[in-house]
Amino acid sequence: MNKKERAEEKKRKRGDQWKAYYAAHKEPILNQQREYRHTTRGHLVRKAAARRRNARMRLSGGALKGSDWDLLRAAFGYKCAYCGRAESEVGPFEPDHATPVARGGRTTLDNIRPACPTCNQRKGDQSAEEFLEVLAKERRLKP
Ligand SMILES: [Zn+2]
Numbered sequence: 001m002n003k004k005e006r007a008e009e010k011k012r013k014r015g016d017q018w019k020a021y022y023a024a025h026k027e028p029i030l031n032q033q034r035e036y037r038h039t040t041r042g043h044l045v046r047k048a049a050a051r052r053r054n055a056r057m058r059l060s061g062g063a064l065k066g067s068d069w070d071l072l073r074a075a076f077g078y079k080c081a082y083c084g085r086a087e088s089e090v091g092p093f094e095p096d097h098a099t100p101v102a103r104g105g106r107t108t109l110d111n112i113r114p115a116c117p118t119c120n121q122r123k124g125d126q127s128a129e130e131f132l133e134v135l136a137k138e139r140r141l142k143p
Contacts, residue, residue: 061107064095073114081113082123082135090116098128 001009022029036042057063064072072095078087087093096115099105102125113128123131 056101057107060097060101060105064107064109064112068109069095069112072109072112076114078114080116080119081128082115082119082131085116087114087116090118092117094120096120096123096128100125100127103127 037046073087073093078093079085080087080090080093081096093114094117095107095112096119097105097107098111098113101107105111115123119131126134
């Protein structure tokens with residue numbers, strides 16, 4: 001196992017541990033997060049995050065035009081660009097940045113993919129290629 005593989009193994013393990021912990025303590029964790037959001041500090045932290053997100057959005061070229069979004073979804077056959085599920089099954093798609101805004105991606109037709117809410121949230125700040133690789137790995141592991 002090389003250094004990169006060891007780091008990935010460690011990251012995966014930590015993720016699994018957190019998933020197990022979260023599953024066992026979901027209610028108290030959600031309550032704690034909810035309470036934190038209502039504190040002054042929690043409120044300011046969220047406000048600052050929203051400001052950063054809006055600033056990134058402005059710098060990335062603003063929002064996609066509605067007609068462009070329709071064209072894009074049609075071009076993908078109204079299927080999620082990542083898991084391939086139909087928009088009619090998984091609820092309205094969200095515009096996902098293939099190269100994330102956090103990594104310099106812009107809001108242009110060639111950088112936006114229609115993504116189901118689950119994929120969009122799971123993808124986070126991974127690139128489209130990285131996230132597709134994660135999904136492919138999961139598929140290979142499935143019995
Ligand atoms: Zn999806």
